[in-house]
Amino acid sequence: MPEPTAALRLRLDPGQAQPIYRQIYERIKEAIARGTLRPGERVPSVRSLASELGVARGTVELAYQLLSSEGYLQPRGPAGTLVSTHLAGRNASPPPRLEEDAAQALPGLIAHGPQVLPFQLGLPALDAFPRALWSRLAGRRLRHTxxxxxxxxxxxxxxxxxxxxxxxxxxxxxxxxxxxxxxxxxxxxxxxxxxxxxxxxxxxxxxxxxxxxxxxxxxxxxxxxxxxxxxxxxxxxxxxxxxxxxxxxxxxxxxxxxxxxxxxxxxxxxxxxxxxxxxxxxxxxxxxxxxxxxxxxxxxxxxxxxxxxxxxxxxxxxxxxxxxxxxxxxxxxxxxxxxxxxxxxxxxxxxxxxxxxxxxxxxxxxxGHFARHLKRTRTLYAERRQILRAALEQRLGAAMDFAELPGGLHLIGGIRGDDRAIARRAHAAGLGLQALNSWCVEARRAPALMLSFTNVRDAQNAAELAERVAEVMAAAGE
Ligand SMILES: Cc1ncc(COP(=O)(O)O)c(C=O)c1O
CATH class of the missing domain: 3.40.640.10 (Type I PLP-dependent aspartate aminotransferase-like (Major domain))
Structure with missing residues (x-):
């Protein structure tokens, strides 16, 4: 009977919107594609993987069931669960490499999917889009298709x-x-x-x-x-x-x-x-x-x-x-x-x-709507940027030191301490800010947080958000 494979060392991220069973499913599929798990190899039992990952057995079971139903795994009763032997020879071409470290360093922080967190990078002001105008234009197009x-x-x-x-x-x-x-x-x-x-x-x-x-x-x-x-x-x-x-x-x-x-x-x-x-x-x-x-x-x-x-x-x-x-x-x-x-x-x-x-x-x-929208949003962003910066300066004082950026959709605030660790805490507290060092590969930068201002509604909202950042930093001892 083949030996169960060595610890898979699956890295899960509880902060991610993707459910844990789905993360297990994806990581195992990646390991098979990469050849880390080979056809015929035995995967850990549900019980041992659940205990290694600190998750419920049902969660691992669900992932295994999904992988079996798609033909990646073959349950063999008492002999355990094997990577499907039908996959042999399928990996002749080099498997796509996913940049695991970068993916791990950015736990669910880059906005893909409907989740919108305060400070989340990469989003324009979602409340400023002229939806009524857009629906009128789309409706007109639809009628004349x-x-x-x-x-x-x-x-x-x-x-x-x-x-x-x-x-x-x-x-x-x-x-x-x-x-x-x-x-x-x-x-x-x-x-x-x-x-x-x-x-x-x-x-x-x-x-x-x-x-x-x-x-x-x-x-x-x-x-x-x-x-x-x-x-x-x-x-x-x-x-x-x-x-x-x-x-x-x-x-x-x-x-x-x-x-x-x-x-x-x-x-x-x-x-x-x-x-x-x-x-x-x-x-x-x-x-x-x-x-x-x-x-x-x-x-x-x-x-x-x-x-x-x-x-x-x-x-x-x-x-x-x-x-x-x-x-x-x-x-x-x-x-x-x-x-x-x-x-x-x-x-x-x-x-x-x-x-x-x-x-x-x-x-x-x-x-001409696009030019007008750009002009309007440029003014709006200049205001929101100023409102957020003022609120953070007032609440955090010298604990955050802002870079002077000529443009863009986020602030960069220099801090003391480990920016990645603080960003992880912030994420756990429901804030989508990011650490500058999470975007680095070999370079290391002075620690800083990146905070989008596009969806900060007004001064009161900015003050509430600044308070939440201050709480996260205080909890991290900064
Ligand atoms: C540097 C950079 N390039 C491009 C994009 C936009 O990508 P897409 O057009 O695929 O939405 C983003 C979005 O966050 C970005 O930050």
Missing amino acids: AGNQLAYPQPSGYAPLREALASYLNVSRGIACDPAQVLICAGYQGALDLISRTLLHAGDAVWHEDPGYPRGRQLMAAAGAELVAVPVDADGLCVDEGRRRAPQARFALVTPSQQSPTGVALSLARRLALLDWASQAGAWIIEDDYDSEFRYAGFPLPALKSLDREGRVLYSGTFSKVLFPALRLGYLVVPEALLERFVRSQQIFSAGCSELLQATLCDFLVE
Whole structure:
């Protein structure tokens, strides 16, 4: 009889919205995909895994039942439960690698799913979206939907929206492109997925910013990339350091307008150095321009793409911050030389985005509502940012020291003590703030908390929230 496998060392996160049985199910599936658990291997008994994890037996039972019903496990009565032997030979290609450490460091903190916590990063003001206007536009579109619009949508997107975006990008971001180069995707995530399916080969080195947005690097790693952490300083990505660490990398993932999460802009000298490197190395720069619209002093900086003479930049924009993330709409501007490959790839892999939503968005843009909404939200965010900062300063005094950021949707408050531990406590207390060091891979930063202000309603709400932060910090001894 095969021996039960050594302790699985499943790492669960009770703070996550995902139920525990589901986490067990996912971790075991990942272990099978990764080859840590091999076909025919015996998994721990329900009793021993439950006691190892400190959860009820029924919870483990539920996960095992689900895995058995999907063919991953085979219950063998007294012989225990085995990883299904039918899976033998299924893992011939390298399994996707999930960046486990980053996932663990960010327990449920990046907003995916309907959960909305105070300070949660990545969300625009959900109360400021003009829902009545949007429903009117969507209703009008729905009433006038022609018969052929009930068929499949164009994988590359709704043509009038692509045209409207090309004009918007020209005026607002200094990008000159043909509407054909604008591909509609399901947000930045959809754009990255498309890039990885079209250009990435397993083992390709990818520079990413450190600290940086975890989802971007997770997606590239899962698609087979070798991640190369490149530090960020006051001028943005340290291009020389990237060259030193991986001169022949195939991609660089960057947020040049407002580095995520530090908010610094990539200096002109670094922009030119990055473009030079890409041209010499034949690499692709992926420009994630996720919230450049929100600057509270001066004007938004032109996109890196506006300097791209050799077609090395893949530019991605999203409506997740400027409208709302449930829309799942964004766009990717691809260099002309790659267009055919990308269009073919989209035809194969992309399920397309809802044409009704794209058409509604197009009306929103061309009828001037988008420009008005941006103007309104920029003012609103400047106010909310100020209200929250004032409330935190009043309640915490010298215990929190704010970075001066020119834009963005969150504050960064320097603190004493372990920012990760404090963020974990805050999360357990129902606050969605995050530790700056959770976004770091190799770099270590002075401890700081990142707090979104977009959904702080008013001064009273800010004062209540500041009180909750103070309680968390006091409980942590800070
Ligand atoms: C750095 C960064 N890029 C992109 C996005 C948006 O991603 P998506 O368009 O997939 O919603 C976010 C959202 O939080 C982000 O923080």
